[in-house]
Amino acid sequence: QTVVKMATLAPEGSSWYRVLQEMGEEWRKASGGAVVLRIYPGGVAGDEDAMIRKMRVGQIQAAAITGIGLAYLDRSFYALHIPMMYASDEEFDYVRDRYAPVLEKHMAEKGFVVLNWGDAGWVHFFSKMPVVTPAEAKALKLFMWSGDTTLVQLYKETGFHPVPLSTADLLPSLQTGMVNGFSSTPLASLAFQWFGLAPNMADLRYAPLTGATVIEKKAWEKIPAELRPKLLEASRAAGKKLRVEIRRLNQEALAVMVKNGLKVHDVPPEVQAQWRKMVEDIHPRVRGNIMPAEAFDAVKGYRDEYRAAQSTRKDEAR
């Protein structure tokens, strides 16, 4: 019997956790009980950098982790999270599905196997006072995770006022006014109750946040070769299910927060254009600095390809 220990930030009882549990059940069935998945939920194994470290030393074998956590291993993952790059779920799915094999190859080089791709939702701006335009967002004392110094520096150069802190500091800092805004998915904002202290949200899909389930290569290869395709298949099915589920739950979270006092502010098309321009102006500094140039070019290529295909389809319909 092989026990695969898997860590995740998703709390016990959350939908992500439930999907992982079902995946474990599928693994058990597919392997006839030879492979058992043991889940460590709610970050008991630590933050995502600690999960990666514990996979490296062999304490755990797998992790269900966000794209930002994976960027710790390979900065190419940032390419999936470029702000204002993707206009819709469909567009993002198109790019991610095409770029995923490249990322999986990078991960394989680092000694990890990607079992599936999940989703965490769209990152939005939350703030104490209403924020709609880029200028208003730049005026915020914006919470930023202090772990990535280059990224903090970029925001500073773009004209933002980032306050680099640890995630544990976010809630108390919102309370004392040391920060008055942050960016996050609706689901996380509700789960951690951050929105209570920053009850305004711009209705702007600033950036997508992915997730993936990865397993350490040596641990994966210890599983009998004839079982691996079956396990992989079960994992991929779980990933698809999660993607649908999370999108629904983010909508639900939004509704719950609105009921509890969150105000959602409309961002008109011309202001959305301002946001896009702001980000596109700094693309030269993102490309090759925050992420490898080829990663940036690849996702932008796929996105333009999707948009071209869409407009052709529209033309044909006309």
Add this chain to the structure above:
Amino acid sequence: MEAPPESPSLPPVDPAAGVPPRGEARSGAGEPLPDSLAARVENAVSIALLVGMAVLPLLEIVGRRVWRTGIPGSNALVQHATLWLGCLGGAIAARDGQLLSIGRLADRFPEPYRRILSAFTAAVSTAISLLLAWSGFQLVRAEWADRHYVVPILPLWVAEAVIPAGFLLIAWRLVRSSSRDGWTRAAVAAAAVAGVAFVGSGVILGTVPFAAALVTLLLAVILGAPLFAALGGLAVLLFRHADVPLASISAEIYRIVTSPTLPTIPLFGFAGYVLTVGNVSRRLVRFFRAFVGWMPGGIAVVTVLVCTFFTTFTGASGVTIVALGGILLPALLVERYPERFSLGLLTSSGSLGLLFPPCLPVILYGVVAGIAVDKMFLGGLLPGILLTAIMSAWAAWGGVRAGARRTPFSVGELGAAAREAKWDLLLPVIVLVGIFGGIATTVEAAAMTVLYAVCVEAFVHRDTGLRKLLREAGTETSRLVGGFLLLLAAATGLTGYMVDAGVPQAIFEWVRQTIDSRFTFLLVLNVFLLVVGAFMHIFSAIVIVVPIIAPLAAAFDVHPVHLGIIFLANLELGFLMPPVGMNLFMSAYRFGKPFGEVCRSIVPFLLILLAGVLVITYVPALTTALLPK
């Protein structure tokens, strides 16, 4: 620690009164080497680390205003400085014979048994240090593969390398202090290496060798092995027996010791020692005597209130003892409070205040359990007042019973005392303005406290020169922080094992199946949380245990906020639980008392607080009365 000059207006007071020479808490038999070059370098590096830890957050506060983003990576640097200080300080504590142990049974045997038993104890402790060093080395090797950087010029593996280096240094010092005789030292080293080979081999996977190793460890602990070796050794054996890589221990040590709020411990500790080396205790004692000295038990009540207040904004219970212990203990002794009573009062007051805003554990609990933080604070208000009130009452009664001295009230003396102590009394204001004014995080507020304390002592009162101030306070702090972090690290390894093996889940699975009444559930919950509080760091306990018990408590119809307050109140008490409560370690270190004496001193206070916690548990209205309907 140096005794401040005596004031003519007061009877002779020595802050070190009743504090035995450093040797009593030690476990090794070797001589400290205060003047060796290596020792001076170690001390200097630890002081430099402490000063750096205080300066960086201050630059960050200024930098955030002036060039908007502060110092890139300053948080990460300060967090890693805590790790370095912990490892270096642990080695310094080993050097100075300051490693805490439960007792030294070996000393009660006649020679030559005594010598043999001491050598055995040293060999076991050395073997464990070596195994922990090996665990650290494996972590460094794994990290090396990923080539991460703490800040652009500092690779993460270099930062982590202090873990194996620190444990190696400790192992070396354990061998050195095991005996004066070279042959015995060689025998200890050889036995330790044999022990490492035994635990490192596959033999340990079997039940009988595993049990034999456990018994050996237990024997060494009873005979006087340091406590860190007991906890760390248990972790090593359990992980090895479960065939989980030993590097897991170091990975968890790294994670916990670099956690964002931990730097408050060395910083507030440093500030506390700076104030102690200066004459703040004399000034504060004079002020408090003039202020409440006329009341029966006045100073004791002040002790409770000051400790509560301090814990509330530092959020970490052990910090209070470090920062205030050196000031308040002499204040109590000079009023003729019995020594054991004073020790117990300070040790137990050091954990009060955890339920009041803006205490970090309350915020963290709210975050983890998904409860609005203001609700948690409202719920904690009455229970917090209850615990503080019964402690104050007991303290006052203790003062009356002991016939502690009372001072007649005089407006003139109060005014003079207040004028003299005004800069010291302003200290909490600085911290509160820093935190609530949105200027500083807790760590930054701690750094502000250090700066303020140094300025007050070195430039306002000028009792002590700046160099001497930093040197004396810095050395004391690193020794204390090192010893403490070494224990935290060892306990962390053990916690890591329990999480890895799913122990908390197993316990609660059992509870789910066997308990059916709410009354029994709450009782079992109390016992469980007391144990958890004794073994785990409060933040880890919240993160790990809350998600497991919250659904269970809901099934027994316990209000979520009530559960939170029960949880935190029990953890507050867990800090005092012999034999592993962190406050007991802190207290033994800070006051230089034998561990057993600290444990005995807190018994009455522990019972009083236990009664309070039971009231909080079984009278939910105390918590829910103030909550919005």
